[in-house]
Amino acid sequence: MLKKTAKAKRVCLDGDWSMSGVAERFSFLAKQLNTLAEPQPSEELQSCEASGLPEIDLSGINALDACGCQLLALFISNLRRCGKTPRITNIPDTFRSKIHLLGFDREFNLSY
């Protein structure tokens, strides 16, 4: 699920990100946090900076609720704490509106 590129690290999320699935996804996210929070070599850091931010791809998720949103928001918040502000990409439309309704746009750094 984790794809490393020369320029940026990309986390592709899939499956159930609702209350019924978060327990299973949690350990995966914890691992990704450790990986993404590792200090980068200076040349790679520069290219990361040039290319932008770590990317969290939501195209594969099939369920999302307030519980899942909270977990993702915490994941992002912990990344920020390590100086890595991620970018959320490929949000399916249905989940984009749900994130908005649940008020997590700011946590996810989404704009409309």
Place this chain on the structure above:
Amino acid sequence: MISKEFCMTQPDLNNNNIDLNQFNQVFFEECAEHLAEMERILVSLPDEGPDEEQLNAIFRAAHSIKGGAGIFGFQDMTVVTHVLESLLDRMRSHEIAFSTIMVDLFLEAGDVISMQLAGHRDGAFVRQEAIDQIRCKLQQVIDAGSVAARAEIAFSADSAAQPDSTAAGRACQCYELEFTPDPDIFKRGVRLESLFAELEELGELTVTAEIPVTPEFSTFDPEICTSCWQLTLVTTASEADIRDIFEFVADADQLKVHIVPENIDNNLHSAALEAPATAGLQENLTQDATCITGSDIVDTAIGRRTYDKNELAPAAYGRRTSEAESSIRVGVTKVDQLINQVGELVITQLMLAQTAASLDPVLYENLHRSLLQLERNTRDLQQSVMSMRLVPISIVFSRFPRMVRELSSKLGKQVELKTVGDTTELDKGLIEKITDPLTHLVRNCMDHALESPEARIAAGKDRCGMITLRASQVGGRIVIDVIDDGAGLNRDRILSKAVERGIPVSDSMSDEEVWQLIFAPGFSTAEVVTDISGRGVGMDVVLRNVQSMSGRVNISSEPGKGTRVTISLPLTLAILDGLSVAVGEEKFIIPLNSIVESLQPTTESLKTVNGRNVVHVRGEYIPIIALYELFNMDALVKDPEKGILILIDVEGEKAALLVDALLDEHQVVIKSIETNYRKVDGTAGATILGDGRVALILDVNSLFQMRKRKNNNSG
């Protein structure tokens, strides 16, 4: 939007490895009870409307259904109950006055909720349009009532001093909400998106989620809610409406509602200042922003949650009577299992008794005494356990007031329904089966038996007809009477209809025999077939259903005075009084209630008619059914003259069963032979006798059919 959001949602709690079905079952049962209670009250309301206690009780039922549905994740069921509850709440607070049309509306709402319940419980089809329609109708009443209330306030002399608390009379208000839910809100399966969607329906909503403290990720429990929400809502709805949405989700201290002051100045401020009922609110309104906390609510008695906190209040949510507190809810399967096990114990006790019977009573005196004690204890235990399956017949009777009410209106008749002996208890299995026959009988009374008000007055009767449902226990049986004070059965018309249908009749037939003719399939004396009755497809079904419960139906009628249909049922289907008989090496049990007599025929009484053996008993020729022939067995006695004939009678059909010998009278525990082996024609089950052998219990009706088939095949 809300209907899509709520459409037949399934509980979201399945992830906790808890078998939710058992909890759902409890909800389904409680919901059905609340609906029944609501209906019972609604149909019994006087014309002037409900008194305070009745209104509270209806509200409590709706409130409990909504609460349960929310807790168990059946969000779609909260849609109708929410609007219903809102309307009832406004009626409780005298914002909306009662009108008779509301009874029909509430009954309709109950039907829709029942439909939703059946959808979840049984997978039955749910008509979404019915849900939308009733929701819309209820909302219209709320809106109309609100407008009326506002008009009333406007016309009152001191209207300026009254706060207009209705949505229709309120300008847009801006509310700021701080929502800090329970940490276990996710685990409870609460869907916040549904909650916010409902809020969004009230007006313009902005939501911002915040995680006040970012916990260490590695130690974080993802199922715990650490978020809080800031919401801004611009709406004409009242604060109570907003709080209603959070009712089962947030305690009062978990939801703070601030009213943005500009809007107060524009609209509510002046009215609210002078309102005595909102004196507590006044101080807050003068501040920059009004913050109504949980404690304010308690003080000012606003909203339902406060009311619910007082468990002693008449309509408090969750209030339980002392009776309810002293009972527990147990699944029927568990009770049946217990009954079955006690049945086994009875059989074991019988085996012991039979073995001990061969032992010297002097030498084994103590053993015999102990076995007698065991027998008494076992019987007591069996009776106690059997009583657990007994439920009051009021469960069935309670459905009729509404039916009578609706049919009276449809038929233009005035009918009063009286129920007697509502607490009479009957086996749960019988209760389920007796409902349809009773329904049919009451419909018949309404449609045919009771006359129109004009005809009744002309006959010197009260214009209002009377139907009485009476239940009582007589010996080991339950007797249910359906009595009407209508025109009574018309003997001549029944006889002429019988002739038309080719049923053999004679003028010398007794009234009882004539009344039995109406049980013939397709028999109807109704001149007009209505959608209520008159097609003649009912009474034979009534009889068949009652007979399938080992019951009997009798009719008595008097011209001009009315008719009484009496149904007699056994107390339970699990135990049967029977006579054991021997045929060859086998033993059979014949239900005592079908036995007329037993006799040893004389040579003169035995005849042959069309090649079939019959016995002549008191002027009647009764066909002989040889059990050994029917079951293809060897028998010690094949000549009727040397055996015993047992005369059986089921609803007028008679036969004489040929057996080798009569053995004993027993109270036997019925075991399903189908469950353990397969269906055996001519039997209603099996039992285990004291010697450990299995004896088949004969189904007398089925024996008649077997004999007819055999005769047809041979003839």
